[in-house]
Amino acid sequence: MNTSEILGDMNRVPGASGSVGPDSVLDVLAPAKEVPGILAALKKSGFGHLSFVTAKDLPSENLIELVYRLFSYVSRTDASVRTRLDRANPSAPSVSGIFRTAEWHERETAEMFGVEFSGHPCPGKLLLPDGVEAPLRKDFKHEEMTPLPAV
Amino acid sequence: MPVQAPFELEKLSNKEYILNMGPQHPSTHGVLRVVLKLEGELVKDVFPDVGYIHSGVEKLCENRTYPAIVPYLDRLDYLGAVNLEWAYVLAVEKLCGIQVPERAEYIRVILAELNRVMSHLLWYSAFGMDVGALTPIFYAFREREEIIALVEAATGGRLTHNALRIGGFRNDLPKDFLPGLSRFLSSFEKKVDEYEALLIDNVILTARTRGVGVLDPELAVNYGVTGPSLRGSGPAWDLRRTAPYSVYGKFDFRVPVSEGRDTWSRLKVRMDEMRESAKILRQAAAALPAGEVSAKVPRVLKPAPGEAYARVESPRGEFGAWVVSDGTERPYRVKFRSPSFSNLSVLREIAVGCNIADIIAIMGSLDLVIPEIDR
Amino acid sequence: MTGYLSEIYDGIKSLCAGLGVTLKHCFRKPITLQYPEEKPALPLRARGRLVMPVDPATGANRCTACLLCAKACPNGSLEITKAVGEDGKPKPRAAKYLYRSGNCMYCNLCVEACPFAAIIMSDEYETGTRDRESLDADLAAENHELKGSKLSWWLSKFKGEEPS
Incomplete structure (x- = not known):
């Protein structure tokens, strides 16, 4: 399947919008519940490698944006699937049934941003010690965080 | 960090017990805790517990300027440092639209392949020590010292090189670098043959590693395994060949692959990779063009808002840096995708059903570096 | 069989x-080098402890307290206080150049940021000490003197022959 066919399929998913960026990255923005379907479809069209699952905190828009980055070793192109979650109660379905690598990536994203992945087989902290909650959010405070000289 | 393993004591049968291969262990290659459920010596379940060396580098980078982040990349995977710096620098150069001069690209390839050889030599030594062979480290470290001396003369640091800058390099290579490199390469491939004969082809090691830790290619791809651990199972996926970055498309080298799928195949792939790296080094040193080593980059770098992801083939697999810029001099978000993170997650699938000694051999063959898992 | x-x-x-x-x-x-008796010959670019050498021509250091090094440092290991003259106006000299060597990454970014080549990473790597306070040093007051090939390399830098 070439990129325009895949793009067509993506745009047919309710609530999703796909485009090809200037660096030929297929970018899809979709609602959270459609993400597993989109990832399964992309996996079938050759995007067999999930590089990472992570998130970006956007406090000004009150959102947390999840990013899934895929790569196709067949067509040598990247795909980036994004979804926007409500910052007060971020929750998304887990895709670890489709890509087993997502199991650990989702655990890390969950503890770093406070996102809940429903249906995750083994939730729990991965990297952080007890007592540290959602450190990668922009409003995280810790007494040892010191500002550096302005440039 | 300290998480209860998902097997409780009440559910153990009366022959099973839980053994903790604690965070301090000579064979876990760093601060890694592996909780094993054992029946005698037979492993019933494996639970890797990471996070003991989590330093929050992704949060830290949000408070540093773009050029100041490069030294942190060295510390993530100290064995293949230049490859990691390259991923980050590539991402920032994509964001800023900086074109790096060709001489700088070739020098980057030379330093990165030297790092790859250094990393595989240390992997060879450490793997030997894990399985009980205490001699290979003394021999492989001779070659490693020669490379370290070369790289130290060029960059200033033995292991934490801080070699790359956004836009190229700060300084050109010193005058005696290329003669030193060709002196090193003149005897290197014979040494690799010797090291292979010493450890990899040894009858005891082959008996210990053949048929152990078999990793199916579909499972490996599903778990996001990349690098020599994946190529030992069949798929010839090497980013230097499939998605060439920089000038890798100009070199003639083979991607070592093995269909064996077991631990021994992964070992063999790494030895072959050292030979291919020597080939690339020869070609790069011969084709090194004259010219500038850095593009013009403003002192205070403020990329346009946007995001970029760059991936390189580090000695362990695909290392990627995802950089999000909001137009200021500090990045908004930086994410490092490290190969050992995904390579370790497959341990549970391949290690169940073997003995404890086999777990050590399997973890050694996956070539993990814990700081890049924990970041 | x-x-x-x-x-x-x-x-x-x-x-x-x-x-x-x-x-x-x-x-x-x-x-094998028999270490404390035989020491390795470090290359010119080797990054040891940061020093602020005294220029043999003028007898003083070359720092103007422009603070570019402090801004370039990734982890804030440099804290510089500008000197103030009797009339209250700031002088282009550092009154105190605090270098926290325990915090330092030895990454060389400060040396590269300095437009006057006032600081350089020396060959000293044997900096072990028993008390943490001695890791913080005032480099301007140390009056370090470079020697040998490192000195001639440093002198060539501000004559514009080779960048740091």
């Missing part, structure tokens, strides 16, 4: 190959 014997033969052959490698290495020259 022949399979068993050929296995024994292959085994002995591989062990002899390994022993052959070890014996060959017995006769190679050792590369």
Whole structure:
């Protein structure tokens, strides 16, 4: 399947919008519940490698944006699937049934941003010690965080 | 960090017990805790517990300027440092639209392949020590010292090189670098043959590693395994060949692959990779063009808002840096995708059903570096 | 039976190959440096402890307290106080150049940021000490004197011959 066919399929998913960026990255923005379907479809069209699952905190828009980055070793192109979650109660379905690598990536994203992945087989902290909650959010405070000289 | 393993004591049968291969262990290659459920010596379940060396580098980078982040990349995977710096620098150069001069690209390839050889030599030594062979480290470290001396003369640091800058390099290579490199390469491939004969082809090691830790290619791809651990199972996926970055498309080298799928195949792939790296080094040193080593980059770098992801083939697999810029001099978000993170997650699938000694051999063959898992 | 014997033969052959490698290495020259008695020759660019050398021509250091090094440092290991003259106006000199060597990453970014080549990473790597306070030093007051090839390399830098 070439990129325009895949793009067509993506745009047919309710609530999703796909485009090809200037660096030929297929970018899809979709609602959270459609993400597993989109990832399964992309996996079938050759995007067999999930590089990472992570998130970006956007406090000004009150959102947390999840990013899934895929790569196709067949067509040598990247795909980036994004979804926007409500910052007060971020929750998304887990895709670890489709890509087993997502199991650990989702655990890390969950503890770093406070996102809940429903249906995750083994939730729990991965990297952080007890007592540290959602450190990668922009409003995280810790007494040892010191500002550096302005440039 | 300290998480209860998902097997409780009440559910153990009366022959099973839980053994903790604690965070301090000579064979876990760093601060890694592996909780094993054992029946005698037979492993019933494996639970890797990471996070003991989590330093929050992704949060830290949000408070540093773009050029100041490069030294942190060295510390993530100290064995293949230049490859990691390259991923980050590539991402920032994509964001800023900086074109790096060709001489700088070739020098980057030379330093990165030297790092790859250094990393595989240390992997060879450490793997030997894990399985009980205490001699290979003394021999492989001779070659490693020669490379370290070369790289130290060029960059200033033995292991934490801080070699790359956004836009190229700060300084050109010193005058005696290329003669030193060709002196090193003149005897290197014979040494690799010797090291292979010493450890990899040894009858005891082959008996210990053949048929152990078999990793199916579909499972490996599903778990996001990349690098020599994946190529030992069949798929010839090497980013230097499939998605060439920089000038890798100009070199003639083979991607070592093995269909064996077991631990021994992964070992063999790494030895072959050292030979291919020597080939690339020869070609790069011969084709090194004259010219500038850095593009013009403003002192205070403020990329346009946007995001970029760059991936390189580090000695362990695909290392990627995802950089999000909001137009200021500090990045908004930086994410490092490290190969050992995904390579370790497959341990549970391949290690169940073997003995404890086999777990050590399997973890050694996956070539993990814990700081890049924990970041 | 022949399979068993050929296995024994292959085994002995591989062990002899390994022993052959070890014996060959017995006769190679050792590369070990007997450390405290023999010290390695460090290359010019080796990054040891940061120093602010005294320019032999003027007898003073070259720092103008522009603070570019402090801004370039990734972890805030440099804290500089500008000197103030009797009339209250700031002078282009550092009154105190606090260098926290315990915090320092030895990354060289400060040296590269300095437009006057006032600081340089020396060859000192034996900086172990028993009390943490001595890791913080005032480099401007140290009046460090570079020696040998490092000195001529440093002098060539601000004559514009080679960037740091």
